[in-house]
Amino acid sequence: MPKQPTVPTSFSPADLRADEADEGIWPRVTREVADDLAADALARDRAGKPPFDEMSRLREAGLPALLMPPGPSPHGSDWRTACAVIREIATADSSIGELLGRHYVLSWSARFFSTPEKAARLEYRAGSEQWLWGGDTAVLETEAGPDLTLTPTDNGYVLNGRRAFASGVAVTDRLALAAVCTDTGESLLVVVDPAHPGVLAEPANDRLGQRLAGAGSIDFDNVPVHADHVLGPVPRDEHAISPFASLAPLALRLVLLHVGLGIAEGALAEARDINRIAPRSWPHGGAEHGEYLDRPGGDPYLLLAYGELVTAAHTAAAVVERATEALTQGLLTGRALGIDARADIAVLVAAAEAVTNRSVMHITTRILELTDGADSAAEGPGFDRFWRNARVLTAHGSPSHSLRDIGDHYLNGMHPALTLRA
Structure with missing residues (x-):
């Protein structure tokens, strides 16, 4: 009888470091999945169906368990690799890139x-069964109070309420x-x-864009939570939030x-292929450059x-x-992270956000101009989807x-506020 794997009892920071022998696997696997998604990306975007098929493709490749520690995932990896995977997938289909990115977090x-x-x-069970995660770990308040409430019972709670989500509705395996809590007011x-x-x-x-990310709302009607x-x-x-x-x-974020980088890079790559072979008429100043007319690019x-x-x-990259x-x-x-180190990370993420969001919108808008994509027919190359996806993602x-x-x-050495809202 084969030996059963041992379920770990805890993790240490060392568990987050990927095995160097396995690191070469993920770029190859991701490239294959991205190529597969790219082949029918435009048709799937126009159909706008829930991403059940896309999730099957990710599971076949083992990507949902990529960030899990050794045991449930034979080739667990780290956050650098996970981000590279998200970006590669997003060049082919940014909706699935977003779905996978939110799942990893x-x-x-x-x-x-x-x-x-x-x-x-x-995590051991989630990795073994390749769960796709959805949900939101922030507490959202409405005029009437919290949107989700937990009422205590003898063996747990009952969950009620309604919440909107940016991805994963109808396709997730578990929600976080x-x-x-209605009794204590504590958030759980x-x-x-x-x-x-x-x-x-x-x-x-x-939706205007990111149509395959699985956005929507979920109602919870007396759902038991053990x-x-x-x-x-x-x-x-x-003051109670740990760094x-x-x-x-x-x-x-x-x-x-x-x-977003994947959207920009995907748009540039597809536009490049068009502009290499298709002539482009410029409204001013083209005549004096006759030496270029023999090659559209x-x-x-x-x-x-x-x-x-x-x-x-x-620059954004x-x-x-x-x-x-x-x-x-x-x-x-891990938990030893200090407040100063967290502040430095927050500032770097904020700087990357300011630069990247502006660049992605600029690139996808200009691509429409370079390819005549703004007024292309419904059966055209579909460059509008890059702009639509970027607009929804950055809004x-x-x-x-x-x-x-x-x-x-x-200027002042102030730390960005500790918050659990993205």
């Missing part, structure tokens, strides 16, 4: 908010949710099985930046435009990579907030 919810022992047990992070009949998903099928499925408290007071737990929203105005856009993409390295080191530090953040935090940190 939520898969670490137990590490951020629970005990090492409970996190080890949960923050809700408020719980794990919910969306297969329960009291969980009703309502996908948003008519005490074992309560991961731990989610502090609402800034390590506050990396959760920073990790989410960072993975979305990698999705030699038009000086086209070269200037691509030089500008590629430089913008490289540089600041995102620096933020990625800082966050990875912070996650390796949630205000660059002024990021820039203010960066300036206050640089």
Whole structure:
């Protein structure tokens, strides 16, 4: 009888470091998945169906368990590799890149908010069964109070309420949710099985962009939550939040930046293929450059435009990579992370956000102009999807907030606020 694997009882920062022998696997696997997704990306975007098929492709490749420690995943890896995977997938299909990125962050919810022992047990099962995670670890308030509530019972709680999600509605295997206890007012992070009949998903099928990320709303009607499925408290007071737990929203912001970079790089690559073979008529000044007319890709105005856009993409990539390295080191530090180190990470993520969001919107807008994509027919190459996806992805953040935090940190040495909201 084969020996059964031992379930780990806890994790240490060393568990986050990938085996060097396995590191070469993920780029090859990811490239194959990205090529597969790219082949029918436009058709799937126009169909706008829930991403069940896409999730099957990710599971076949083993990507949902990539961040899990050795045991459930034979080739567990680290955050640098995870971010590279997200970016590569996003070049082919940014919706699936976002879905995977949010899953990776939520898969670490137990590490951020629970005990090492409970996190080890949960992650082992999640990795073994290749769960896809959805949810939100922030507490959301409405005029009537919290949107999700937990009412105590003899063996746990009952969950009620409704919440909107940016991804994973109808396709996730587990939800990590923050809700408020009706008795104590304490916010708790719980794990919910969306297969329960009291969980009703309502996908948003008519989004402007990121149509395959699985956005929508979920209603919870007297859904039981056993005490074992309560991961731990989610502090609402800034002074009670640990620096390590506050990396959760920073990790989410960072993975979305990698999705944005993927959108920009995917748009540039596809536009390049078009402009290499298709002539482009410029409204002014083309006649004096007759020597370029024998090759469509030699038009000086086209070269200037691509030089500008590629430089913008490289600039964004540089600041995102620096933020990625800082966050990875912070996650390796674990619960010993200090407040100053967390502030440095937050500022680097904010800087990457300010640069990248602006660059992604500029690149995808200019690509429409370079390819006549703004007024292309419905059966055309579909460059509008890059702009639509970028617009939806970047619309949630205000660059002024990021820039203010960066300036206050640089000028006055102030730390960005500890928060669990992305």
